[in-house]
Amino acid sequence: MEKLFELVKAQSPLVHNITNYVTVNDCANVILAVGGSPLMADDEEEVADIVSISKALYLNVGTLNRRTIESMKIAGKRANELGIPVILDPVGMGASRLRNESVNALLETIRFAVIKGNMTEIRAIDQNCRTKSGVDVENSDQITTETIGESIALAKKLANRYSSVVVITGAMDIVTDGERVRTITNGDPMMSKITGTGCMTGSLIGTFVAVDVDRAFDATTIAVSMMGLAGERAAAMARDRQEGTSSMKRYLIDQMILIDGQVWKVGAKIENRA
Amino acid sequence: MEKLFELVKAQSPLVHNITNYVTVNDCANVILAVGGSPLMADDEEEVADIVSISKALYLNVGTLNRRTIESMKIAGKRANELGIPVILDPVGMGASRLRNESVNALLETIRFAVIKGNMTEIRAIDQNCRTKSGVDVENSDQITTETIGESIALAKKLANRYSSVVVITGAMDIVTDGERVRTITNGDPMMSKITGTGCMTGSLIGTFVAVDVDRAFDATTIAVSMMGLAGERAAAMARDRQEGTSSMKRYLIDQMILIDGQVWKVGAKIENRA
Amino acid sequence: MEKLFELVKAQSPLVHNITNYVTVNDCANVILAVGGSPLMADDEEEVADIVSISKALYLNVGTLNRRTIESMKIAGKRANELGIPVILDPVGMGASRLRNESVNALLETIRFAVIKGNMTEIRAIDQNCRTKSGVDVENSDQITTETIGESIALAKKLANRYSSVVVITGAMDIVTDGERVRTITNGDPMMSKITGTGCMTGSLIGTFVAVDVDRAFDATTIAVSMMGLAGERAAAMARDRQEGTSSMKRYLIDQMILIDGQVWKVGAKIENRA
Numbered sequence: 142m143e144k145l146f147e148l149v150k151a152q153s154p155l156v157h158n159i160t161n162y163v164t165v166n167d168c169a170n171v172i173l174a175v176g177g178s179p180l181m182a183d184d185e186e187e188v189a190d191i192v193s194i195s196k197a198l199y200l201n202v203g204t205l206n207r208r209t210i211e212s213m214k215i216a217g218k219r220a221n222e223l224g225i226p227v228i229l230d231p232v233g234m235g236a237s238r239l240r241n242e243s244v245n246a247l248l249e250t251i252r253f254a255v256i257k258g259n260m261t262e263i264r265a266i267d268q269n270c271r272t273k274s275g276v277d278v279e280n281s282d283q284i285t286t287e288t289i290g291e292s293i294a295l296a297k298k299l300a301n302r303y304s305s306v307v308v309i310t311g312a313m314d315i316v317t318d319g320e321r322v323r324t325i326t327n328g329d330p331m332m333s334k335i336t337g338t339g340c341m342t343g344s345l346i347g348t349f350v351a352v353d354v355d356r357a358f359d360a361t362t363i364a365v366s367m368m369g370l371a372g373e374r375a376a377a378m379a380r381d382r383q384e385g386t387s388s389m390k391r392y393l394i395d396q397m398i399l400i401d402g403q404v405w406k407v408g409a410k411i412e413n414r415a
Numbered sequence: 416m417e418k419l420f421e422l423v424k425a426q427s428p429l430v431h432n433i434t435n436y437v438t439v440n441d442c443a444n445v446i447l448a449v450g451g452s453p454l455m456a457d458d459e460e461e462v463a464d465i466v467s468i469s470k471a472l473y474l475n476v477g478t479l480n481r482r483t484i485e486s487m488k489i490a491g492k493r494a495n496e497l498g499i500p501v502i503l504d505p506v507g508m509g510a511s512r513l514r515n516e517s518v519n520a521l522l523e524t525i526r527f528a529v530i531k532g533n534m535t536e537i538r539a540i541d542q543n544c545r546t547k548s549g550v551d552v553e554n555s556d557q558i559t560t561e562t563i564g565e566s567i568a569l570a571k572k573l574a575n576r577y578s579s580v581v582v583i584t585g586a587m588d589i590v591t592d593g594e595r596v597r598t599i600t601n602g603d604p605m606m607s608k609i610t611g612t613g614c615m616t617g618s619l620i621g622t623f624v625a626v627d628v629d630r631a632f633d634a635t636t637i638a639v640s641m642m643g644l645a646g647e648r649a650a651a652m653a654r655d656r657q658e659g660t661s662s663m664k665r666y667l668i669d670q671m672i673l674i675d676g677q678v679w680k681v682g683a684k685i686e687n688r689a
Numbered sequence: 690m691e692k693l694f695e696l697v698k699a700q701s702p703l704v705h706n707i708t709n710y711v712t713v714n715d716c717a718n719v720i721l722a723v724g725g726s727p728l729m730a731d732d733e734e735e736v737a738d739i740v741s742i743s744k745a746l747y748l749n750v751g752t753l754n755r756r757t758i759e760s761m762k763i764a765g766k767r768a769n770e771l772g773i774p775v776i777l778d779p780v781g782m783g784a785s786r787l788r789n790e791s792v793n794a795l796l797e798t799i800r801f802a803v804i805k806g807n808m809t810e811i812r813a814i815d816q817n818c819r820t821k822s823g824v825d826v827e828n829s830d831q832i833t834t835e836t837i838g839e840s841i842a843l844a845k846k847l848a849n850r851y852s853s854v855v856v857i858t859g860a861m862d863i864v865t866d867g868e869r870v871r872t873i874t875n876g877d878p879m880m881s882k883i884t885g886t887g888c889m890t891g892s893l894i895g896t897f898v899a900v901d902v903d904r905a906f907d908a909t910t911i912a913v914s915m916m917g918l919a920g921e922r923a924a925a926m927a928r929d930r931q932e933g934t935s936s937m938k939r940y941l942i943d944q945m946i947l948i949d950g951q952v953w954k955v956g957a958k959i960e961n962r963a
Contacts, residue, residue: 155823162436162710163443163455169711169884174934179884180781180823181711184754190785194821206458206482208754233454237464273468275429275454334672336443336453385669386448395933398882436710437717437729480732480756507728511738547742549703549728608946610717610727659943660722 142359143402145349150176154196154351158344159183159213161203161232164337167394168199168344174397175367177348183209188216197351198225199343202243203232203276210243217251226254226354229305230343234258235265235272245269248303254357255346256299257308257365259339260284260292267295277333284311293322293414306357308346310339314365318358322414325362327369329376335390342368366409371396374408416633417676419623424450428470428625432618433457433487435477435506438611441668442473442618448671449641451622457483462490471625472499473617476517477506477550484517491525500528500628503579504617508532509539509546519543522577528631529620530573531582531639533613534558534566541569551607558585567596567688580631582620584613588639592632596688599636601643603650609664616642640683645670648682690907691950693897698724702744702899706892707731707761709751709780712885715942716747716892722945723915725896731757736764745899746773747891750791751780751824758791765799774802774902777853778891782806783813783820793817796851802905803894804847805856805913807887808832808840815843825881832859841870841962854905856894858887862913866906870962873910875917877924883938890916914957919944922956 155178158168165181172179182191185208192198198220200213220227229251231244244266258266260282261274272279284292293315300307300319309315314325332338342365349360375392379385400408429452432442439455446453456465459482466472472494474487494501503525505518518540521527532540534556535548546553558566567589574581574593583589588599606612616639623634649666653659674682703726706716713729720727730739733756740746746768748761768775777799779792792814795801806814808830809822820827832840841863848855848867857863862873880886890913897908923940927933948956 161455163439165711166440166714166884170934170938173882173884178823178825180784181709181752182781182785183752184787186755187753187785187787190787191823194784194823204455204457205461207460233456236454236468237456237461239458239461239464275452275465275468277452334447336440336447383673385672386444387665387668390444391665391935391939394935398933399931435729437713440714478729478731479735481734507730510728510742511730511735513732513735513738549726549739549742551726608721610714610721657947659946660718661939661942664718665939 142363143406145352145360145363146402146405148352149348152352153178154348155180155194156197156199156344156347156351157182157192157195157216158199159188159209159216160199160201160340163203164340167337167341170394171341171397172344172348174394175345175348183212185212185215188212189219192216192220192225193223195225197347198227199347200227200247201230201232201340201343202240203340205240205243213247214250217247221252226350226357227251228255228343228347228350229253230340231258231262231266233276234262235270236275241269253303253305254350254354255306255308255361256303257310257343257346259310263295263299263309267299278311284309284313289313297322306361308361308365310342314369316362316365321358323362324412324414325366325369326410327366327373329373331376331389332372334386338368338372362411366411367400367405370405370408371400416637417680419626419634419637420676420679422626423622426626427452428622429454429468430471430473430618430621430625431456431466431469432473433462433483433490434473434475434614437477438614441611441615444668445615445671446618446622448668449619449622457486459486459489462486463493466490466494466499467497469499471621472501473621474501474521475504475506475614475617476514477614479514479517487521488524491521495526500624500631501525502529502531502617502621502624503527504614505532505536505540507550508536509544510549515543527577527579528624528628529580529582529635530577531584531617531620533584537569537573537583541573552585558583558587563587571596580635582635582639584616590636590639595632597636598686598688599640599643600684601640601647603647605650605663606646608660612642612646636685640685641674641679644679644682645674690911691954693900693908693911694950694953696900697896700900701726702896703728703742704745704747704892704895704899705730705740705743705764706747707736707757707764708747708749708888711751712888715885715889718942719889719945720892720896722942723893723896731760733760733763736760737767740764740768740773741771743773745895746775747895748775748795749778749780749888749891750788751888753788753791761795762798765795769800774898774905775799776803776891776895776898777801778888779806779810779814781824782810783818784823789817801851801853802898802902803854803856803909804851805858805891805894807858811843811847811857815847826859832857832861837861845870854909856909856913858890864910864913869906871910872960872962873914873917874958875914875921877921879924879937880920882934886916886920910959914959915948915953918953918956919948
């Protein structure tokens with residue numbers, strides 16, 4: 142699995158991001174740090190061109206508007222035609238009617254290689270319901286040892302419904318392709334005190350899936366555990382030095398170039414489940 | 416007053432930001448660091464939904480456009496209907512006809528809990544005039560011991576006109592609810608060498624006002640002095656280490672989680688005025 | 690030449706940026722660090738007002754859309770009328786039909802004081818061709834000692850065609866006004882692992898050109914070598930400390946206030962060519 146790290150560095154895949162303006166700089170920087178080449182473009186008239194020269198497409202609805210939703214549809218359809226993997230990040234799903242309708246429309250018209258969200262977002266996709274929590278997970282939706290079985294069942298159901306790898310992020314992350322299931326326990330609570338860890342994870346998934354679309358399950362596992370590993374190392378450094386969240390974020394992005402395949406293999410906490 | 420720090424951490428209020436794309440990442444990170452939950456959403460079709468689940472709404476016209484100005488109006492009106500406090504940051508007021516017209520339209524249709532600007536912006540609101548200084552304060556508009564009386568009078572006048580808490584930021588900050596007046600002398604000149612201190616202050620005001628809308632005067636005082644205290648500590652660190660402005664900004668955001676109610680109480684330089 | 694550093698600090702020129710939302714925060718911060726005053730504004734209805742109070746206009750098509758392309762045209766024309774220098778950054782030129790058409794339209798209607806791009810972008814302007822490399826330079830387009838003569842000839846041709854200073858960035862940068870040519874060898878490969886060095890260079894060019902539009906060739910030389918010098922110092926620091934790219938970026942922006950005219954004069958690696 143760790144050979145995917147070398148593939149990213151060797152191929153430097155172009156990753157097309159249609160994403161929010163809050164964390165877009167961090168997304169570009171983590172793609173670059175692991176060896177990819179980021180491109181952000183969201184105009185309806187150019188996204189078909191841009192995705193055609195890309196190796197993966199990352200769609201994030203964090204600050205969606207009517208213009209960019211149309212662009213996501215156009216880019217996603219073109220990517221599907223060309224066999225380019227598409228990653229969906231349904232940020233804030235449940236928080237507004239527009240988000241629900243837009244994400245549903247994307248799910249109906251585009252085949253996603255990977256769908257990634259926190260439990261609140263994933264549940265909102267499953268039930269097409271409205272939530273109260275904005276873009277952060279609701280407290281009642283934390284994945285715990287009590288709820289892990291139910292959470293895995295939900296992830297598998299959606300993975301089969303959409304023929305996608307599905308990721309539910311949390312203190313324990315779940316990754317499934319509908320059959321195989323892995324849980325990941327890297328990470329640190331301090332990660333929830335900076336914005337962008339979810340979006341950066343999505344961009345990383347795009348970067349790793351880009352180099353071997355047939356191994357989207359492995360590539361996604363790497364990206365999710367890589368973010369958790371970077372986060373736990375960064376949080377430890379910030380705590381040791383009695384620093385705050387901005388220092389932690391700096392260390393986290395630093396880790397993206399410092400963690401190679403070998404370091405990742407030693408540090409990743411991945412468990413194969415039923 | 417310092418109990419508001421605990422309230423923010425306990426309630427983790429959702430703060431809806433319609434703000435510029437220059438400093439939006441910093442705004443999200445400071446809201447998270449003090450314990451709030453940021454949400455950035457600016458489409459006309461969803462802002463009414465988003466503000467309905469929020470505890471405060473922060474409107475910043477830094478990179479306004481016709482689409483987002485409409486969204487600000489829709490969100491502001493809905494917030495008023497629901498009793499959710501709205502904060503206005505008239506960035507660059509005076510620099511263009513569009514800014515003047517847009518800010519005036521917002522002031523006419525929405526009741527703001529807090530209006531915050533530098534002296535150039537606040538004067539432009541008062542006189543509906545055009546200025547030459549972009550988004551930074553004009554040199555002739557610095558608040559000094561000579562002009563403080565006049566500045567306070569202006570702030571009080573606008574506070575009464577708009578039934579808002581009014582803040583004029585500067586080397587000495589003024590906060591007034593039209594009757595009570597406080598001046599704050601935290602801060603450091605180096606803060607003017609990074610972008611975002613004004614916007615972050617606005618997002619912080621939203622976060623603190625969110626937990627006790629009836630104490631907007633106190634909440635605003637805390638947010639403004641918190642930013643100044645964080646800035647003076649950060650600037651001292653950067654100078655000690657012979658570092659530049661990016662390091663200073665990192666330390667400033669770090670302080671947002673390191674300064675608690677007790678540290679703030681000791682460090683805040685607040686004076687009650689007439 | 691180093692006196693331009695003092696002029697920027699003394700005049701604090703207002704620099705109007707219509708630029709992408711990926712690196713806009715970094716652009717604002719480097720303008721502030723060297724002593725300028727950044728303003729980001731992109732609505733069609735206000736850009737003519739904003740550019741009228743500015744000393745330079747920086748146009749960057751990194752995340753162009755139909756709305757902002759119109760704004761660039763309006764602002765550029767107004768700047769030309771007023772004698773305010775305009776800088777063009779054709780980010781990703783070649784990557785889509787929209788970028789090619791938009792950049793060509795800008796080149797036809799606006800006179801640029803400076804045009805800056807990597808070799809892939811500059812070649813795409815020359816040949817109006819489509820490329821495969823997104824916003825990063827294609828490997829085959831690296832400037833080497835073998836290709837330097839050809840690269841200089843291309844830069845001079847375009848400088849004469851558009852009556853502009855033309856910059857081709859790379860491991861070796863080329864700056865020419867069509868007659869005089871300078872090459873710059875400051876910089877570090879690690880700079881290609883963060884996003885924004887190109888955009889920050891463009892904003893710096895705007896800031897230095899703003900204070901003496903008749904010396905655009907010198908001002909551009911300073912800005913380009915300043916970025917390279919900051920980058921090589923920052924990369925050395927990050928490597929010494931075994932840190933990653935986020936730390937490097939922090940050090941790079943820090944250098945913008947730490948490097949003054951004297952430090953620059955000692956560190957700049959500039960060669961006058963034919």
